[in-house]
Amino acid sequence: MKKDLAKVYDPKNVEDRIYREWLDKKYFHAGTRPRAKTYTIVIPPPNITGQLHMGHALDETLQDILVRWKRMQGYDTLWLPGTDHASIATEKKIVDALRDEGTSKEEIGREAFLERAWQWRAKYGGRIVEQLKKIGCSCDWDRERFTLDEGCSRAVREVFVNLYEKGLIYRGKRIVNWCPHCETTLSDAEVEYEEQDGNFWHIKYPYSDGSGYIEIATTRPETMLGDTAVAVHPEDERYKDAVGKTLILPIVGKEIPIIADTYVERDFGTGAVKITPAHDPNDFEVGQRHNLPVIDVMTDDGHMSANAGRFAGMDRYECRKAIVRELEEKGLLVSVEPMKHNVGTCYRCHTSIEPRISTQWFVRMAPLAGPAIDVVRDGKIKFIPDRFSKTYYNWMENIRDWCISRQLWWGHRIPAWYCADCGETIVSKDDPDCCPKCGSKNITRDPDTLDTWFSSALWPFSTMGWPDDAEDLKRFFPTDTLVTGYDIIFFWVARMIFSSVEHTGKIPFNTVLIHGLVRDAQGRKMSKSLGNGIDPLEIIDKFGADALRFTLATGNSPGNDMRFSDEKVEASRNFANKIWNAARFVLMNLDENEPAPHIPDEADLATPDKWILHKYNALVSEVTDALDRFELGMAVSRLYDFIWDVYCDWYIELCKTRLNAGGKAKETAKAVLVYVMSGMMKLLHPFMPFITEEIWQTLPHSGDSIMIADWPTAAEDDYAAETAEMEKIIEAIRAIRNRRAEMNVKPSRKTNVYVVSSSADTFAAGAEFFKKLASAEEVFAGEKLDVPEGCVSIVTPAASVYIPLSELVDFEAERARLNKELASDRKQYEGLTARLANENFTSRAPAQVVENERKKDKELEAKIAQLEAEISKLG
């Protein structure tokens, strides 16, 4: 047995070695307990472009805690890992690389481009996986998946074709969110709104007949090049006679009608709205109602198109300036009103979105949303905390059709072909070689790919072999817990739910554990642009993975953000070190060939043993209950308190005398120390896997790894009486220390201790503890006792304690102190007595509560009597 452990715990000597052992022994592998119940988590697949950031670290830590805990409870546990192809982000990396090489994706062509992307994935896609391993993730790496691998791709195609055949996927011309930088559409969820300073330009639109003008206001003057009408409210008195007349569109010079539509708000702006059907969703609808022409004045990359006439080729913002300048020159600009407004931006590159007419593929959401709402409403899927179900309902109930086609190459290519001869659209699971309608070979495949989130939406079942009736799917699907941040509910969680319900007829998971964001020490979001991100790997390097995990688990309550700072990790590191040293202490008292952890014969147990076992049993149920409720932060802080305050600060100290004494007493103390320490390590293992394994392996143990050890179960004990006795002693020791500290008595100065108490036997039996922990020379205990003159008196509910320090006693101060304590106790006693006299309280409060109050009342009564006696002794 290895006992010469270093004084300071060094994670670097431990973590990688232990992780490798776990891997070698295949402990992460699922499916090895065929008769056990399953517990399954699928990882939220990190992007292959990604570097592990603090958000991942939190997310993975929480998942690993759950998975390790369930594994120890005997479940056949699967944590399925994998990565996401992240179409936009990855494509951008490749495009950038090509640009640096002086070429472009168009130049090298689709096939070569995809080859590059796969190379890129091979090179960098594994990086994040290695980083997950550093934090100790117990994923089943044999089942690692990728959203663009063969199986996932087959599922995507199956789903697309099924939905198309059911009429739930359609192709249509709609206003979409267009990112001019990424040059693709985005779904509504992928647009982030930012408040920006802008202007409200008021412009004159003259009547064609020369009878004056209508004033309109716009925040995007460049779009006027695509105006095809001006709309007013049908009941607006001001424009009653204008409807039906025409205006001359300034700069363009073309005639446009004035139409009436209830969409217009009379009270806003001038009450007249320019209608640009190609660049605004509302205008598009107005245009549909009034059969207006649709003129797209922009290009894919945010420049003005040929439809913009002489402005063609100009950047959209340059064009805006040019238009305003020209309006001003022509005297058509009435005013410029500065205003803040929300501008939609691309969630990847934060370029302003251009609403734009386009023919795209959409998922019809209304029929999918209903059943997806029901499974949450019926309690089949639970959000933790529950308030996020409201967020979910709100989104699902108001959802619009989902634009799923992307003008990208890296992704799942849409399985649709168009026949050049008859115009047929062919959507098929297998690539067709001719048009099934007219037989023409002249068919071309849609060039677009699908939204990345379309494939992630299938993740819980596409990774397990669906649509086949695969073994894993049968055994591990539906999964159990999904752990993710609240920022991703719409993108992913909601879409997994409706996809799974639609395609498998089952819920994808029963519980969604939502966590918040990890912020910096000032509470700011960690971001690249702010440069305030903290690299988890650096933290691991500096403090160890266990310390990082402990910090993330401790600071976290479901759904809430947390602040991260080095100081917090330091505290966690110190805790790891504390455990390490406690283990060192236990180990240095052990002999060769100690038996495996066990509880000694009850007859041999000393009071502190029964006390710690009683508290340990309570701990086991508290920790397990907290985990059952997904209160991981609660569970881990209970462990922290027990290990540090109960086991280290008290139990170890209480054992020292017996350990020195040797013999049977030592054997018993050792056994209980080992038993409780081993149990604590098991309870802590999900949170701090490395150090607990290292210590568990060093302690006597049975089995090969703490990872597959049995999760402790709380034993029934009847040690309540001994526990109460021990607490009396501890209380008295604390009181003595307190008095000595107040009087500045050095620990090295020993004094006799006299304890007068009705529980004198308890204190007599605890004499060794007073000697060891309260600087006692000799301990005298009795129900009545001859106490020397000139003692300091210390009153606890259970005892009056006297220590002869006459020369140090300031009798005036002593009297004042006792009186102060008496006053405070009396006040409390009166409150209690009043409460107990209240019929309303005694009859309505639970019996247990009343009982506790009575007990407390009696204790206080006794203590007050003692204090009064002491005061009168002082004269």
Place this chain on the structure above:
RNA sequence: GGGAGCAUAGCUCAGCUGGUUAGAGCGCUUGCCUUACAAGCAAGAGGUCACAGGUUCGAGCCCUGUUGUUCCCACCA
């Protein structure tokens, strides 16, 4: 415009279904190198639980309102 969260010690936060005198970490004060640990030990100071009402025998916790703050959704050009 709609919805949600937060407000507890100097700082960061716990406080589980309402039940003694509200806790922790960090910081601060005092004393200790007590043969596991100075990344430690012992003791201590510090809070009218944002504010105002209400329900209750009892409220940090439940209800109503107010203030401050953060976030999400919607997007009147």
